Amino acid sequence: MATDDERSAPGTPAQIAVRAEGEHVKPFTPEKAKEIIMSLQQPAIFCNMVSDWPAQHWTVEHLSGVLQGKQIRFRMGLRSTDTVPQFETACSYVDATLEEFLTWNCDQSSVSGPFKDYDHSKFWAYADYKYFVSLFEDKTDVFQEVMWADFGFPGRNGQESTLWIGSLGAHTPCHLDSYGCNLVFQVQGRKRWHLFPPEDMPFLYPTRIPYEESSVFSKINVVNPDLERFPRFQKARRHTVTLSPGQVLFVPRHWWHYVESIDPVTVSINSWIELEEDHLARVEEAITRMLVCALKTAEDPHHPRGWLNPTEVEETSHEVNCGYLNDAVCAFFDRCGKAKEVEKQALRADGENWRKEEPSVQEHTEGEQAHGQSFTGRTGKQEVASLFGPDLVPVTPALEKGRTLGSDSKECVDRDKEHSAELSCARRQQASTGTSVVAEQVNSRCPVATSRTFVSTDDLLDCLVNPQVTRMVAQLLIQGKSL
Numbered sequence: 001m002a003t004d005d006e007r008s009a010p011g012t013p014a015q016i017a018v019r020a021e022g023e024h025v026k027p028f029t030p031e032k033a034k035e036i037i038m039s040l041q042q043p044a045i046f047c048n049m050v051s052d053w054p055a056q057h058w059t060v061e062h063l064s065g066v067l068q069g070k071q072i073r074f075r076m077g078l079r080s081t082d083t084v085p086q087f088e089t090a091c092s093y094v095d096a097t098l099e100e101f102l103t104w105n106c107d108q109s110s111v112s113g114p115f116k117d118y119d120h121s122k123f124w125a126y127a128d129y130k131y132f133v134s135l136f137e138d139k140t141d142v143f144q145e146v147m148w149a150d151f152g153f154p155g156r157n158g159q160e161s162t163l164w165i166g167s168l169g170a171h172t173p174c175h176l177d178s179y180g181c182n183l184v185f186q187v188q189g190r191k192r193w194h195l196f197p198p199e200d201m202p203f204l205y206p207t208r209i210p211y212e213e214s215s216v217f218s219k220i221n222v223v224n225p226d227l228e229r230f231p232r233f234q235k236a237r238r239h240t241v242t243l244s245p246g247q248v249l250f251v252p253r254h255w256w257h258y259v260e261s262i263d264p265v266t267v268s269i270n271s272w273i274e275l276e277e278d279h280l281a282r283v284e285e286a287i288t289r290m291l292v293c294a295l296k297t298a299e300d301p302h303h304p305r306g307w308l309n310p311t312e313v314e315e316t317s318h319e320v321n322c323g324y325l326n327d328a329v330c331a332f333f334d335r336c337g338k339a340k341e342v343e344k345q346a347l348r349a350d351g352e353n354w355r356k357e358e359p360s361v362q363e364h365t366e367g368e369q370a371h372g373q374s375f376t377g378r379t380g381k382q383e384v385a386s387l388f389g390p391d392l393v394p395v396t397p398a399l400e401k402g403r404t405l406g407s408d409s410k411e412c413v414d415r416d417k418e419h420s421a422e423l424s425c426a427r428r429q430q431a432s433t434g435t436s437v438v439a440e441q442v443n444s445r446c447p448v449a450t451s452r453t454f455v456s457t458d459d460l461l462d463c464l465v466n467p468q469v470t471r472m473v474a475q476l477l478i479q480g481k482s483l
């Protein structure tokens with residue numbers, strides 16, 4: 001493997017070629033890669049960065065040897081596409097080994113084994129969201145085979161990674177992750193990613209039911225949307241990209257994503273990278289947990305928890321949830337480390353500025369805008385754009401059909417400029433209409449004198465824990481505590 005010094009040596013992407021015999025120089029040094037990750041506000045694909053990672057050989061066959069008959073839980077879903085998203089609460093589950101998975105997936109006539117009730121032509125299987133630490137337990141050596149240090153995160157390896165193994169059609173419904181940004185290494189097969197910018201939240205009809213800490217789901221099946229029910233979705237700016245083996249996708253903070261396996265077997269590995277903005281997100285998440293658990297438990301204490309995503313082990317008590325909220329607020333202040341400054345800024349805030357782009361307490365509370373500008377402030381957007389080319393390919397809006405990876409880099413940069421103009425325009429719009437967007441969402445959900453006059457707990461929760469509302473509540477809570 002090349003040393004950091006060697007990698008820092010000047011060289012254009014075209015000079016990837018061989019520096020010492022048999023040794024490939026990566027197109028970006030770890031420092032440069034990190035700078036890009038911390039600055040870039042649109043998804044992009046890193047190429048030629050992981051060809052020396054041992055994990056590039058992690059096919060399902062290889063992993064079945066490593067895991068030696070260990071049982072893994074597979075989520076089973078229907079291949080047919082309804083307009084309703086297939087949430088995890090609607091799926092069934094099978095415990096099986098990777099050998100059994102391969103047999104079901106390859107020998108489709110097989111009628112025995114744990115998958116026997118699942119006709120291969122109708123179902124997909126997904127061993128998704130598997131933390132290495134639980135999966136590999138005593139085989140911690142394998143952690144070193146994933147080397148996020150190459151992207152500027154020294155010491156980060158499989159220990160902070162998750163593994164995803166799927167069959168054709170396996171997918172994750174559209175959602176955003178509340179914490180961090182994401183690096184995704186595609187190991188085997190291809191996956192198609194449908195991405196939407198954070199500013200498009202009002203067009204994606206967010207919901208917190210099913211409830212899962214740190215995931216906000218969309219009510220829309222973005223590959224088969226019901227546009228009569230969700231008309232605003234037409235305004236969402238879809239970015240579609242196919243991720244192939246050897247590529248690493250960078251997903252910036254709060255970008256929505258729907259991910260589907262488009263090959264018979266897919267394996268990917270990802271790592272969510274913590275960001276400063278996560279401190280506020282933790283407060284928002286604690287508020288959400290408290291409201292969802294309290295109201296859903298109150299609604300029916302004996303209900304079989306259909307609202308709780310299977311990734312959540314159990315609902316937590318109100319006392320525990322209060323603890324989480326207080327811990328999160330304390331952590332926010334600890335991190336802030338300058339209560340006086342917060343106080344000043346909070347006093348300046350007038351309750352309507354939750355979307356304004358100004359350097360203030362919002363550096364902490366306005367993560368989406370601040371990310372890449374306030375914390376890093378090292379690389380301008382223009383500078384990053386100049387890095388686009390065969391080794392860093394921007395993911396652009398889907399309107400531009402027929403674009404292929406590795407296409408002319410000037411074209412990529414020009415398109416990026418247009419797109420960023422569009423984005424900043426959208427942001428300004430939202431800054432001035434933030435609260436009315438929420439009101440519009442509420443109104444459109446409750447048309448007067450229709451048959452849907454009953455307001456369910458879920459309807460109420462959808463408004464109360466709308467991420468735009470919890471953002472406001474988190475800010476008010478923090479402002480109140482700093483007075």
Ligand SMILES: O=C(O)CCC(=O)C(=O)O
Nearest residue numbers: 164171172177182259270
């Ligand atoms: O690969 C998938 O199915 C989903 C991945 C995902 O949601 C993520 O990495 O955040």
